[in-house]
Amino acid sequence: MRKVADCPFVLHALEFHRDANIILSQNNPLLPPRTERVECMVTEVCNSDLFDLIAERGPILDRKLLRAMFKQICIAVDATKQIGYAHLDIKLENILIGSDFKLRLCDFGFSRKIGIPLTGIYGSERYMAPEIID
Numbered sequence: 001m002r003k004v005a006d007c008p009f010v011l012h013a014l015e016f017h018r019d020a021n022i023i024l025s026q027n028n029p030l031l032p033p034r035t036e037r038v039e040c041m042v043t044e045v046c047n048s049d050l051f052d053l054i055a056e057r058g059p060i061l062d063r064k065l066l067r068a069m070f071k072q073i074c075i076a077v078d079a080t081k082q083i084g085y086a087h088l089d090i091k092l093e094n095i096l097i098g099s100d101f102k103l104r105l106c107d108f109g110f111s112r113k114i115g116i117p118l119t120g121i122y123g124s125e126r127y128m129a130p131e132i133i134d
Helices: 050-057 063-082
Strands: 013-024 034-043 046-049 095-098 103-105
Touching: 046 050, 050 095, 063 103
Parallel strands: none
Antiparallel strands: 013 034, 046 095, 095 103
8 A cells, every 4th residue: 555655756744844944024014024824845956847848739649648647647636546635736847847757636625525525516627527616
C-alpha cells in the first residue's frame, strides 16, 4: 500500500509554519503597518501547469507522452484514495509540472474524506456537467 508521502506525483509540503508573522500593507505608506498571524506552507517549485502548457503549445498529440502523463495522474489519485480522501477538483490547472518534468496533483481545498456524504457541490463550476449546475 502506497502512502501519499511516498507518491512523487502529489505536490508535497516541504515546510509548514504555524503562527508565522506576516507584515501586511508594508508597501503602502498611507496604511499603518500591521502584523497578522497566519499559517504558511512551503512547497516545491513547479514550472507550470497543464492548462498553460496546452494553451502555449497546443494539444499534446504524442501518445507515449499522454500515456505517461495519464499514468502519473492515476498514481496521484490512487495515492490520495489510499489515505481515504477524494480530490473533487481535478482539472488542468491543478496538475502542475515539476522541475523534473513529472506531474504533481495539487490544490486539495475541496478534498473530502471518502465515505462521508457531501453536503454541497464541490469543484470548479466551468468543469462541471450542466445538470449539476442547474
